[in-house]
Amino acid sequence: MRVFLTGASGFVGSHTVAALLAAGHVPRALVRDPDRAARTLATLGVDPARVEFAKGDMLDTEAVARALDGCDAAIHAAAAIGITGPSGDLVSANVTGTRNIVGGAVERGLAPVVHVSSVAVFVPPDGPVITPAGPLASPHTDYGRSKVAAERYVREVQAGGAPVAIVYPGGVCGPHQPNLDALPEGLAGALNLAWPLPPGGVSVIDVRDLAEALARAVTTARGGERWPLGGTYLTWPEIADLCDTLTGVPCRRMRVPGAVMIGLGRALDAAKRVRSFDYPLTRDAAQMMVSLVPSDDAPALAALDLRPRPVETTVADTLRWLAASGHLKTRRAGRLAPDAPRPTAEESRPTAEEKPMPTFIQRTLGPVFRYVSGAPWFAKVGPKIVPPLDRALHRVSGGRILLGQALVPSLLLTTTGAKSGLPRRVPLACRPEEDGTWLVVGSNFGREKHPAWTANLMKNPEAEVSFRGSTTKVTAHLLTDAERADAWPRLIQVWPVYDRYVERAQRELRVFRLTPR
Incomplete structure (x- = not known):
């Protein structure tokens, strides 16, 4: 199949291109910068010559139409910014872009059309497990509102009988990230400084497993599917314990009440309304941290015949890549650091004379x-x-x-x-x-x-x-x-x-x- 794809320059999209090629498909990637996309794919061992690059932006209706022509199925994996990103014209980027991609693919008869959403559209959840039947969120940031608006549009298309499937990933982790993603960035920051331990937890899904799921979805989905793929759910103390075990280095920890975390996110949102700036915490991100619950992944795993990697493998590979790429201090990476002996617990503690490198x-x-x-x-x-x-x-x-x-x-x-x-x-x-x-x-x-x-x-x-x-x-x-x-x-x-x-x-x-x- 010739599969149209957005987001090939990004974390999920680039791994999805590799999974599509491994399954024998021909990816056609809509990208703004083909050279950048080619470099990103090369880091995964993908020969860029095997990918059809269509230069254009998802907001450009004509460019999208040209790229969709001749394709059999589509995967929409691109999204502007992220849950921890700044405010901006994200409704235009995420909602209009989704209308152009999903709507355009349906008009041209592509089947199936797979839309990559997020478990965040259900947070805070209305029960102990996230399911597609849960109510959609009421986010406070432009990004959150744009994702929910895009979700509503795709559901309307589904309701009209179009062959559209929706996948809801959790916190995506793994190696080879073109731009540091939200959860891996959080892991690096927590290990370099200290683990904030609010209530709640995080769902971890390996980017390679998510990519494989999307590649399988283009031959499995028939339309109307809504598949949560949150991954393995861990409380914040559990993921801190896992990192301790994997690195062999005890991490510093800080208990933070949920109200304090949300209050901090709310205050930063208020400051951004006065003058825009980047900081990896928003009211929505804080809400996600303190109230996320496990998702019901069983229907998706069964339909796609998918067996995800153990979460230990995912987190270890992520930390190993963070250390190798300079995002995680060698001392904090411990036994996962490249060519570094395992430090003792005493060696891992900073000394008064220590002059640390910038984090x-x-x-x-x-x-x-x-x-x-x-x-x-x-x-x-x-x-x-x-x-x-x-x-x-x-x-x-x-x-x-x-x-x-x-x-x-x-x-x-x-x-x-x-x-x-x-x-x-x-x-x-x-x-x-x-x-x-x-x-x-x-x-x-x-x-x-x-x-x-x-x-x-x-x-x-x-x-x-x-x-x-x-x-x-x-x-x-x-x-x-x-x-x-x-x-x-x-x-x-x-x-x-x-x-x-x-x-x-x-x-x-x-x-x-x-x-x-």
Whole structure:
């Protein structure tokens, strides 16, 4: 069969091309950049010469029509962004694109037409198991709303008797990812930093098993099928335990109440409405984390005669690829790291002298957050969102986690109110010095006035620092001009945005050295 396909440059689509070729089909891939798609497929060992590339966008009706002509079946696996992606014109991309692909394929008599949806369209679920009979979600982000709208359209086409099948994958994992997918990105971040352990869990399906299912669906589906393929369901502690077992390295963990996780996602969504930026957590993603339940995969597995890989194999292959591609620290990958001996539990713990390489989150999100933090609008939004969230995370994590510490060293400073005499707590970026002291800057998000905590320290320099789970009594010293000039280059290394704060605030930022008592 000649099978039309979208998403061949992506994670699921590229593996599906390989599965189609292995089954003897001829894939015709609609791609915006054939060269990029060819490079992606080559990493899977696929000869690009065996694939028919049709250059075009799924929003281009004429390009879609030309690519569909002469095909026997279709698989629509492309989607703009993802559950953790930014807002934008996703209704146009995902709904209009789905209408062009699915509707166009049905009009030309292709059969079957397989639409790749997501178990997320059923979250929060109405029962202990996700089934296609469950009510559709009411998402809060543009991406979520566009996926549900696309789902409704495809169901309408099904109701008209068209030979359309819908597949609902869970969290897709596996090696060889052109762009780091949501769940593998979460695995890398959790192992590099700490596992957030909210209620709920995650369903893990191997990308190779999903690709095989889609390839089999083009010869199996007759129309009207709605097949959940969530994969193996694991609670967050269970997947953390699995990673410990596979790597041989105990991972750091943090219990997070579901309400805190959803509140964080909601706050980030609010900030994005003021000014768009990327961050891998939304209200919908948080809801998915805390309320997902297993899916009923049995009908799909039986119809497609599919036996998925053990989840241990999927997660091991994912972690091995993350380590080999530089997304997961060698020390955290343990026995799965390329050419690395298995570290002991003691060796896996960071030391005070250790100067870690930038994490994946720091490399990818650092530039975005530096841009956002330095923007004038963030001076209004940041003080209302960041300190309350940081104090909540610090409380529930036992002093181990602050919102910004994935990007910059951070501490919680407790001062005595200059006027009230009461304890005042504030989360701050810091520069840990080699002599065991900390440098902190009274930036106040680049606003004109000095932050209140600096006045507190000037009146009463005795304070308390909570840093990486340890609490230390300190004495604060306001740096002189000469001391500030000496320390400033080191502070800029930690957070370059301080220079932008100086320009905007038009005041001399107070810098304190906090020395343990």
